[in-house]
Amino acid sequence: LVRTASAARARGSVTIAQQVAAPTAGCVYFMQCDREHLLPRVPGFLVTRKSGSVNLASCSLTDASFGAMLPALAEVEEPIERVDISGNGLRDAPLLGLVRVMRESPQFFGMKSLNLSDTRPALQTLTMLADLFSGPLQQIESFHLNNVPVPEMAWTTFAAGLCRATRLHTLMLADVGLGRCMQWSCLKVCEVLESCACLSVVDLSFNFFKGDGFTALAKALVGSHVRDLDLSSNTASLSKASVSTDSPSLEFAPVLILFDALGDARHLTHLRLQNCLLDYTADFVLMATLQGRETLQALDVSHNMHGQPGMQCLL
Numbered sequence: 001l002v003r004t005a006s007a008a009r010a011r012g013s014v015t016i017a018q019q020v021a022a023p024t025a026g027c028v029y030f031m032q033c034d035r036e037h038l039l040p041r042v043p044g045f046l047v048t049r050k051s052g053s054v055n056l057a058s059c060s061l062t063d064a065s066f067g068a069m070l071p072a073l074a075e076v077e078e079p080i081e082r083v084d085i086s087g088n089g090l091r092d093a094p095l096l097g098l099v100r101v102m103r104e105s106p107q108f109f110g111m112k113s114l115n116l117s118d119t120r121p122a123l124q125t126l127t128m129l130a131d132l133f134s135g136p137l138q139q140i141e142s143f144h145l146n147n148v149p150v151p152e153m154a155w156t157t158f159a160a161g162l163c164r165a166t167r168l169h170t171l172m173l174a175d176v177g178l179g180r181c182m183q184w185s186c187l188k189v190c191e192v193l194e195s196c197a198c199l200s201v202v203d204l205s206f207n208f209f210k211g212d213g214f215t216a217l218a219k220a221l222v223g224s225h226v227r228d229l230d231l232s233s234n235t236a237s238l239s240k241a242s243v244s245t246d247s248p249s250l251e252f253a254p255v256l257i258l259f260d261a262l263g264d265a266r267h268l269t270h271l272r273l274q275n276c277l278l279d280y281t282a283d284f285v286l287m288a289t290l291q292g293r294e295t296l297q298a299l300d301v302s303h304n305m306h307g308q309p310g311m312q313c314l315l
Contacts, residue, residue, distance in 0.1 A: 032068035045076045058087035066094045086117035095121045108136040115144040126154045130161030144172040159188035163195040170201040179208035186213030193220040205232040211254040218261035232274035259285045275303040283310035
């Protein structure tokens, strides 16, 4: 009996020593929070390792605390369908770690929703993320990238990646800098609208669409299945487009190119154009295009400079 008890104590001491020497991924996160004097968050995957959804939106995470979570995230035993880390202002280093975890961990294959809004990824991270759309993210249905400054040079690769997401239904690209320097990024996003047959909800607000961008968007809407489109707070009337004719050049707000095509966008039911500097001319073209069009169910043109003539056109 003494010999058995001694062996049991020896086994127990080895186990305890192993636990102290190699803490679990969850313990690593809590120790990191203790070092930084942070209030720790306790998402489900840190406790059960069987959570199919990772919701860390607006949790006041720092780069270090989220980086400490990544090993635990890689150890989740069940398939992960949704990841939301928006609203934390995470910079590139932890985002690169997340992309690597998603690439190497089988539980991320077949993920349905990813929200990276309000983060700051670098070009390398965006390029690696684009590659995931032909792997773990190929079946994704909802992708949010609002308020993320995406470099112009990244859009060729990134748009090509989005085109491979065959089940993409919702695409949120508000305030990502589309068209800030040139319209090339707007053209690439319009290719995504045409290529993704399931794409239905698109947010392109707070960007910089101009003549070429609105021309490509008009063409894309006619051939796409987009149902809900948000273009609020785009430049709209700030720049001028022109048409070359035998007569003197005719200049007009480039958003009118889009309005002229709305009559052929048979799937579009909701259109938001808040704060786009729309005036009477835009209202008149909208009236002429949308008369008798019964498929459009909601049109939001609030916070624009309609004036009395413009309001008469709309009403």
